[in-house]
Amino acid sequence: MDFTTILIQLLNSVQYGLLLFLISSGLTLVFGIMGVINLAHGAMYMIGAYLTYAFVDWTGSFGLALLLGLPVMLVVGIIIERFLIDHLYKKDHLFQVLLTFGLILILNDLQSLIWGNDTHGVPIPDLLSGSITLTDTMQYPIYRLSVSAICLVLAVAMYWVIQKTRLGMTIRAGASNREMVESLGINVRTLFTIIFAAGVALAGFGGMISAPLSSVYPGMGDSVLIICLVVVVIGGIGSIKGAFWGAMLVGLVSTFGPILIPSLASVMVYLVMAIVLLVKPRGLFA
Amino acid sequence: MKNTLNYKGFTRKFRQIALAGIAGALVSGGAFAAEPVKLGVMLPYTGTYAALGDAITKGLELAINENGGKLGGRDVEFVTIDSEANPGKAPQNMNRLINGEGADVVIGPVHSGVAMGMLKMARQEGAIMIIPNAGLNAATRQFCAPNIFRTSFSAWQTAYPMGKMAYEKGYRKIATIAWNYSFGKESLEAFEEGFKAAGGEIVKQFLTPFPKVEFQAYLTEIASLKPDAVFAFYAGGGAVKFVKDYDAAGIKKSIPLLGSGFMTDGTLTAQGQSAEGVMTTLHYTETLDNAKNKAFQQAYQDAYGATADIYSVQGYDAGQMLVQALASLKGDTSDKDAFIKALAAVKIDSPRGPWHFSKAHNPVQNMYLREVKNGENVVVKIAAEAVDDPATGCTMAQ
Numbered sequence: 233m234d235f236t237t238i239l240i241q242l243l244n245s246v247q248y249g250l251l252l253f254l255i256s257s258g259l260t261l262v263f264g265i266m267g268v269i270n271l272a273h274g275a276m277y278m279i280g281a282y283l284t285y286a287f288v289d290w291t292g293s294f295g296l297a298l299l300l301g302l303p304v305m306l307v308v309g310i311i312i313e314r315f316l317i318d319h320l321y322k323k324d325h326l327f328q329v330l331l332t333f334g335l336i337l338i339l340n341d342l343q344s345l346i347w348g349n350d351t352h353g354v355p356i357p358d359l360l361s362g363s364i365t366l367t368d369t370m371q372y373p374i375y376r377l378s379v380s381a382i383c384l385v386l387a388v389a390m391y392w393v394i395q396k397t398r399l400g401m402t403i404r405a406g407a408s409n410r411e412m413v414e415s416l417g418i419n420v421r422t423l424f425t426i427i428f429a430a431g432v433a434l435a436g437f438g439g440m441i442s443a444p445l446s447s448v449y450p451g452m453g454d455s456v457l458i459i460c461l462v463v464v465v466i467g468g469i470g471s472i473k474g475a476f477w478g479a480m481l482v483g484l485v486s487t488f489g490p491i492l493i494p495s496l497a498s499v500m501v502y503l504v505m506a507i508v509l510l511v512k513p514r515g516l517f518a
Numbered sequence: 519m520k521n522t523l524n525y526k527g528f529t530r531k532f533r534q535i536a537l538a539g540i541a542g543a544l545v546s547g548g549a550f551a552a553e554p555v556k557l558g559v560m561l562p563y564t565g566t567y568a569a570l571g572d573a574i575t576k577g578l579e580l581a582i583n584e585n586g587g588k589l590g591g592r593d594v595e596f597v598t599i600d601s602e603a604n605p606g607k608a609p610q611n612m613n614r615l616i617n618g619e620g621a622d623v624v625i626g627p628v629h630s631g632v633a634m635g636m637l638k639m640a641r642q643e644g645a646i647m648i649i650p651n652a653g654l655n656a657a658t659r660q661f662c663a664p665n666i667f668r669t670s671f672s673a674w675q676t677a678y679p680m681g682k683m684a685y686e687k688g689y690r691k692i693a694t695i696a697w698n699y700s701f702g703k704e705s706l707e708a709f710e711e712g713f714k715a716a717g718g719e720i721v722k723q724f725l726t727p728f729p730k731v732e733f734q735a736y737l738t739e740i741a742s743l744k745p746d747a748v749f750a751f752y753a754g755g756g757a758v759k760f761v762k763d764y765d766a767a768g769i770k771k772s773i774p775l776l777g778s779g780f781m782t783d784g785t786l787t788a789q790g791q792s793a794e795g796v797m798t799t800l801h802y803t804e805t806l807d808n809a810k811n812k813a814f815q816q817a818y819q820d821a822y823g824a825t826a827d828i829y830s831v832q833g834y835d836a837g838q839m840l841v842q843a844l845a846s847l848k849g850d851t852s853d854k855d856a857f858i859k860a861l862a863a864v865k866i867d868s869p870r871g872p873w874h875f876s877k878a879h880n881p882v883q884n885m886y887l888r889e890v891k892n893g894e895n896v897v898v899k900i901a902a903e904a905v906d907d908p909a910t911g912c913t914m915a916q
Binding site (some may be wrong): 244259344351369371373447451455492497498 | 563565566567569698725727729731732734736738739741742753757758759762763767768769772784785787790864
C-alpha cells in the first residue's frame with residue numbers, strides 16, 4: 233500500500249466513522265440518560281431512509297425531503313416514548329428489549345406494506361453531485377465529504393448543548409442522579425420525551441443523509457443496529473464522547489482490517505470489541 | 519330473464535355438454551382423472567426475497583392457465599408455503615409438503631440456503647423437486663438426483679462465459695470482488711476459471727463480509743491496483759450500493775465494471791445513471807428479441823399488469839415443463855419413474871430461448887452478453903450457446 237492509498241483509506245475511515253457516530257450517538261444518549269435500550273434504533277434509521285426516498289420522489293428536492301422528514305421522525309419518537317416506553321421505566325431492562333425488538337418486527341412489516349420489497353435509490357442532490365480528483369483513477373464524491381462535514385457539525389453542536397446549555401446541564405444531572413433532579417422540581421418526564429425524540433431523530437437523520445450514498449432496501453436497519461451496538465459498547469454505554477471515539481475506532485478497523493487481513497474481514501470489528509472489553513470491561517469512556 | 523329454451527336449443531346444449539364430457543374423458547383417459555395434481559409451492563412471500571417468490575408464482579400460474587388451468591387434463595391444486603427464505607425452516611416445511619400434504623411435485627426455493635435443506639429431504643424421500651431459482655452449483659453436481667430438476671441456472675453458468683468475453687474485449691488483468699458467501703464465491707471462481715482458460719490473469723480477489731454494504735476501502739484498493747477491468751457479483755441492495763459507489767469513486771471511467779447478470783437485474787431503476795455501460799452475462803433479459811418472449815411478455819402484462827422478469831421466466835418454464843410432461847403421460851403420474859423420465863425429456867420453448875435438461879437435470883441454455891444502455895439490459899450478443907454446467911461430482915452425468 234503506497235502513501236497516497238493510505239491517506240485515502242484514512243479519509244475513508246474518518247468518513248465512515250463520522251457517519252457511525254451520528255447514528256450511534258442517539259442510541260447511547262437514550263441509554264445514558266433514560267436507561268432505555270432502544271433496539272428499534274436501526275429501524276428508525278431505515279424509516280429515515282425510506283422517508284427520504286418517498287419525499288424526494290414526491291417533491292423532487294432532497295432539501296425539502298429533509299425538512300419534511302425530520303419533523304416526522306420527531307413525532308414518531310414522541311409517540312413511541314409517550315405511548316409505549318413510558319409504561320416501562322420502572323420495569324426491568326428485559327421488558328424494554330422485548331418491546332423495542334417487537335417494534336423492529338412491526339416497523340419492518342409496515343415498511344414492506346407501504347413501500348414494497350424492491351430496492352430503491354435516492355439520487356445525490358445536484359448541488360453536491362460533483363467529485364474531487366484524488367489520483368488518476370480515484371475520485372472522491374463531494375456528497376460523501378459533505379456528509380462528513382454535517383456529522384462533524386452535529387458532533388460539535390451536541391457537545392455544546394450537553395456541556396454549555398441549561399438543557400445540557402439538566403440532562404447531565406438527570407443521568408447521574410434522577411431522583412435529585414426530580415426533587416428539584418424539574419419535569420423529568422418532558423425531558424425524557426425530548427431526549428427520546430432527539431435520539432430517534434438522530435437515527436432517522438443518519439438514514440436520511442446516507443440514503444443517496446447507500447441504497448434503500450428492506451431490513452437495512454438491522455445491520456446498522458448491530459454495528460451501532462458495537463460502537464456504543466466499545467465507547468462505553470451512555471457516553472457521547474465514547475460513541476465518538478468508538479465510531480472512529482470502528483471506522484479505522486473496518487477500513488484497514490479487511491484489506492490487511494482479508495480472512496478476518498467479517499470478525500475484525502468484533503475482535504476489537506472483545507479486546508477493548510477485556511482491557512476496559514465498561515468500555516473506553518464509561 | 520325467462521327461460522325460453524326450446525326443444526331444439528335444449529338438444530344443442532345437451533350435445534355440447536356431452537361432447538365436452540367425452541373430450542375431457544379422452545384427454546384425461548382414466549379413473550385417476552378425478553384426482554387433481556397437487557403442486558407444493560415453497561417460495562419466499564415475505565422478507566428480502568418476497569418479490570422473487572411472487573414473480574416465480576405468477577410465471578408458474580401463467581403457464582398452467584395457458585393450458586386451460588389443467589395438467590394432462592387433470593385439475594391442479596396448489597399448496598403454498600412461505601419459505602421466508604429461512605434455511606432453518608426448510609426441512610420441516612419440505613416434510614409438510616411431501617408427507618403431510620402428499621404433493622406430487624414440490625416447486626422451490628429461491629434461496630440457496632433453503633435449497634440445501636430441501637435437497638436433503640428430496641433425496642431421502644425421493645420426492646420430485648423443481649428448483650425455479652436457487653443457483654448453488656451443488657444442486658446439480660454432488661447433490662444431483664433423478665428426482666431433482668432445476669429450471670433456472672447454476673452459479674457457474676452465469677459467470678463462466680464472461681471470462682472469454684472479457685478476454686475478447688482486450689482485458690488481460692482483472693480483479694474480482696463479491697460477497698463472502700457460497701453463491702458469491704461460486705460466481706467468482708467460475709469467472710476466474712473462464713478468464714484464465716482464455717488466457718487472462720486474475721490480479722486480486724476481494725471477498726467482502728456478507729451482507730455488509732460498505733465498499734469504500736475495497737474501491738480504494740482497486741483504484742491503486744489499476745486492473746484492466748473488475749468482475750463483481752452482488753445482488754439486491756448490495757448491487758445497487760456497489761454499482762453506485764463504483765461509479766461515484768470515478769473508477770468506472772478508467773476501469774470498466776463487469777458482472778454476473780444479477781448485479782443489474784431488477785436494480786436498474788435504483789442504480790440510475792451509475793449502471794450505464796456495465797456489462798454482464800445472464801440467461802435472459804426482458805428485451806430479448808424473439809417471438810416467444812414477446813408473446814410471453816404480452817400475456818404476463820395482460821394477466822398481472824407488470825413486466826415479467828427473469829424470475830417470472832424461471833417460474834413459467836417450471837410450469838411449461840409440467841404441462842409438457844403431464845401431457846405426454848396423459849395425466850398419469852402413478853408410475854414415478856415414468857414421470858421422472860417424462861420430466862427429464864422435456865424440450866422447453868422458453869422466452870429465454872430453447873433449452874433442455876442436461877444429464878444432471880440443469881438447463882442447457884444460451885448465455886447472453888448484455889450492456890446497460892439507457893436504463894435497460896440490452897443484448898450485445900450470445901456470449902456462449904447451449905452452456906452446460908460441468909456437473910462435477912454428479913453420478914448421473916458420468
